[in-house]
Amino acid sequence: MKKLLARLLAISLVAGCCIVYAKDLVKEFAFTVRSTELKSGPASDTTTVSRLAENNKVEILTRKAAWMQVRADSLTGWVKMLSLRFGDATPPPKNETSGLQSMYNLVTTGKSGSNVTTGARGLDERKLTVAVPNPKALDAMRTYAVSKPDAQRFAKAEKLDPQTVDYVSASGGKK
Numbered sequence: 020m021k022k023l024l025a026r027l028l029a030i031s032l033v034a035g036c037c038i039v040y041a042k043d044l045v046k047e048f049a050f051t052v053r054s055t056e057l058k059s060g061p062a063s064d065t066t067t068v069s070r071l072a073e074n075n076k077v078e079i080l081t082r083k084a085a086w087m088q089v090r091a092d093s094l095t096g097w098v099k100m101l102s103l104r105f106g107d108a109t110p111p112p113k114n115e116t117s118g119l120q121s122m123y124n125l126v127t128t129g130k131s132g133s134n135v136t137t138g139a140r141g142l143d144e145r146k147l148t149v150a151v152p153n154p155k156a157l158d159a160m161r162t163y164a165v166s167k168p169d170a171q172r173f174a175k176a177e178k179l180d181p182q183t184v185d186y187v188s189a190s191g192g193k194k
Contacts, residue, residue, distance in 0.1 A: 061097045077091045
């Protein structure tokens with residue numbers, strides 16, 4: 020019995036060390052796309068902790084709406100998500116004539132030729148492999164469910180056409 024307990028203790032210690040080590044492996048980093056303020060909270064009206072230079076490497080700690088909590092050097096604070104570039108620190112090369120072309124487009128058409136898109140980052144393969152179930156989040160999600168009769172009443176009131184959608188099987192759609 021003592022040998023079994025000793026083995027279980029050894030296994031749990033090794034597993035604990037592996038978890039701590041694995042946590043360091045999944046750190047996510049980004050770079051500032053321009054000089055930006057490091058804020059004390061996830062809002063524009065919070066105090067500015069510091070100013071980060073362009074291409075400053077930051078460690079991503081968490082996300083809240085359009086704000087990312089980051090660690091830069093010894094400082095921790097919040098940065099707007101659109102102020103960060105994920106991946107390589109090297110910005111994409113600029114075409115030397117792009118400024119002139121943009122000015123020409125603005126003068127001739129009233130448009131600069133630039134498009135802006137805002138979005139939220141999703142899950143990548145790495146995050147899916149280290150995913151952990153969250154029963155509280157699942158319970159919270161279930162509170163948004165509606166009954167079939169309520170859904171049918173809403174659809175009728177909004178003049179929606181019925182559609183049939185097949186469920187995806189646990190094997191990823193392969194039957």
